[in-house]
Amino acid sequence: NAGVTQTPKFQVLKTGQSMTLQCAQDMNHNSMYWYRQDPGMGLRLIYYSASEGTTDKGEVPNGYNVSRLNKREFSLRLESAAPSQTSVYFCASSDPGTAYGYTFGSGTRLTVV
């Protein structure tokens, strides 16, 4: 039982490069989320998907796009990476809604130079 799987675990990008962070869950959850975590800032919501086929902006969506590919997969894309996007990114899933909290993936540590 893998839970929430994120890839890659580490990535270094140059300013202006693009990349996609992948997330997949095997718990049949409807809702999926992307957060970033920065020192002193806590976890901040980037985008979320309440169900397959829907996505919504969170607190810090600028510079990111998402795709809910199917019920299992929710990807986060950085089109033109900036140093301000250096962070640890967590994917999470939940069902129903947030009644039972989230299950988090192991995280992606991204550095933009």
Next chain:
Amino acid sequence: QKEVEQNSGPLSVPEGAIASLNCTYSDRVSQSFFWYRQYSGKSPELIMSIYSNGDKEDGRFTAQLNKASQYVSLLIRDSQPSDSATYLCAVDNAGNMLTFGGGTRLMVKP
């Protein structure tokens, strides 16, 4: 802006003592409250949830909720060095997403 506030710490307690972690929230309609533990370099893991006023106990952990005061706390009894971590308070927002506090770093000294 819906807010969840925690003292960043570090909170230092001796081994065997009770650690008390506190959290306040601003949104009165919140119904679900969670405590997550996060070890350095790891992802958050859910340790407690609480939905009704009062206390909820699970082993060495007790969550306390007071909706009138918009206050939720986590007590860790018989603290162990392995409890040293950052503890995140999370509050639901109308069932669509959780808002997290900045976390309290707990250090349990042998």
